[in-house]
Amino acid sequence: MTDDRQDNGAEGGTNIDFYFDFLSSYGYMGSCKIDELAARFGRQVTWRPILLGITIFKVMGLKAPLETPLKGDYIHIDSPRMAKYLGVPYKHPAQQPNPLNSARAYYWLRQRDASLAKDLAKALLVRQWAQGIDISSAELVADEAAALGVERQETLAALQDPAVKQLLADAVDQAIAEGVFGSPFFVVDGERFWGVDRLPLVEHWLEHGSW
Amino acid sequence: MTDDRQDNGAEGGTNIDFYFDFLSSYGYMGSCKIDELAARFGRQVTWRPILLGITIFKVMGLKAPLETPLKGDYIHIDSPRMAKYLGVPYKHPAQQPNPLNSARAYYWLRQRDASLAKDLAKALLVRQWAQGIDISSAELVADEAAALGVERQETLAALQDPAVKQLLADAVDQAIAEGVFGSPFFVVDGERFWGVDRLPLVEHWLEHGSW
Numbered sequence: 001m002t003d004d005r006q007d008n009g010a011e012g013g014t015n016i017d018f019y020f021d022f023l024s025s026y027g028y029m030g031s032c033k034i035d036e037l038a039a040r041f042g043r044q045v046t047w048r049p050i051l052l053g054i055t056i057f058k059v060m061g062l063k064a065p066l067e068t069p070l071k072g073d074y075i076h077i078d079s080p081r082m083a084k085y086l087g088v089p090y091k092h093p094a095q096q097p098n099p100l101n102s103a104r105a106y107y108w109l110r111q112r113d114a115s116l117a118k119d120l121a122k123a124l125l126v127r128q129w130a131q132g133i134d135i136s137s138a139e140l141v142a143d144e145a146a147a148l149g150v151e152r153q154e155t156l157a158a159l160q161d162p163a164v165k166q167l168l169a170d171a172v173d174q175a176i177a178e179g180v181f182g183s184p185f186f187v188v189d190g191e192r193f194w195g196v197d198r199l200p201l202v203e204h205w206l207e208h209g210s211w
Numbered sequence: 212m213t214d215d216r217q218d219n220g221a222e223g224g225t226n227i228d229f230y231f232d233f234l235s236s237y238g239y240m241g242s243c244k245i246d247e248l249a250a251r252f253g254r255q256v257t258w259r260p261i262l263l264g265i266t267i268f269k270v271m272g273l274k275a276p277l278e279t280p281l282k283g284d285y286i287h288i289d290s291p292r293m294a295k296y297l298g299v300p301y302k303h304p305a306q307q308p309n310p311l312n313s314a315r316a317y318y319w320l321r322q323r324d325a326s327l328a329k330d331l332a333k334a335l336l337v338r339q340w341a342q343g344i345d346i347s348s349a350e351l352v353a354d355e356a357a358a359l360g361v362e363r364q365e366t367l368a369a370l371q372d373p374a375v376k377q378l379l380a381d382a383v384d385q386a387i388a389e390g391v392f393g394s395p396f397f398v399v400d401g402e403r404f405w406g407v408d409r410l411p412l413v414e415h416w417l418e419h420g421s422w
Binding site: 056060062063068074077078080081082084176179191192197198211 | 271289291387
């Protein structure tokens with residue numbers, strides 16, 4: 001964890017950790033807000049994609065929210081109106097994307113250039129959630145990376161590299177160890193916040209540092 | 212459902228339905244806010260206690276949140292700070308109460324006097340969540356009702372009455388049929404809102420009637 005912090009941003013321990021799953025509409029909404037909010041308080045944000053449906057819900061013994069009776073139907077209603085309420089461009093998809101290739105590409109690029117990796121994550125989130133284009137395929141992820149100057153074949157090879165797969169697996173394990181269980185999930189000065197609806201509390205914490 | 216609406220408030224279809232579980236800290240927080248918010252827009256609120264842990268989570272195939280790995284720990288952190296953020300008096304209990312007697316007493320009294328039933332629910336929620344006094348026992352519920360002028364023995368008898376038990380069971384079945392799955396849960400003009408953190412969206416809807 002220490003190494004992970006050191007290679008990200010100059011602020012060190014004052015960085016905000018932003019966990020999200022590419023398959024999560026609320027995670028996307030969080031991604032549209034957190035950097036600007038952090039900047040207002042002189043903070044930087046470390047983006048940390050996770051895998052809720054594939055990994056973390058298994059640890060919790062839960063079904064994915066969209067597959068949960070009653071809750072699944074509700075999310076289809078709540079996501080579009082929450083996006084409107086937050087003023088975030090949004091296109092509700094017929095089904096959630098598979099986040100695996102996006103998350104792997106992020107951690108792979110991040111070893112090279114944290115800023116470039118964040119740009120790729122933003123581009124993928126916009127494609128999926130603002131434009132309604134499914135980001136599941138390796139080809140689409142490679143196209144988005146290519147638009148940022150990364151060789152297409154290099155990205156496609158990286159997505160199959162066992163070392164890259166392990167990078168993501170380690171990141172998810174670390175998130176679970178930190179008590180992360182949802183998307184978006186923010187950790188600020190050790191305070192944990194789950195949900196885009198907790199951004200007002202994140203702001204309160206950044207302003208006051210107490211409750 | 213029609214009968215149920217008719218015996219509550221003069222507003223009929225413009226009433227806000229407020230579903231909550233007496234065991235839910237967030238339900239309590241919602242109870243501190245919803246009547247005042249509704250009144251600002253000329254609305255009345257029908258309170259509808261439900262049983263999440265005992266009934267609704269079974270339909271959803273979920274464990275209760277406090278018994279869910281990772282999420283359980285988080286709620287112990289999030290509840291107290293959310294109460295502070297909302298400006299609501301709060302005492303975090305060592306364990307959640309059993310909501311059965313409180314919910315039965317509510318639906319029993321409501322047949323007689325909807326306003327009295329709401330006063331009892333408020334008193335019980337304050338005892339549990341602002342004063343930290345466990346409201347599980349029939350005796351405590353009867354004491355609270357007695358403070359509102361209801362004969363103690365009458366309440367104790369009602370809590371064992373199969374017809375009263377059925378009133379509550381029917382209310383929970385109706386809530387599930389309406390898609391309710393959490394606490395607090397608000398239904399306004401057919402729009403469903405889950406969570407005390409959705410009160411800003413309830414307010415937006417009451418003000419604009421659109422998204």
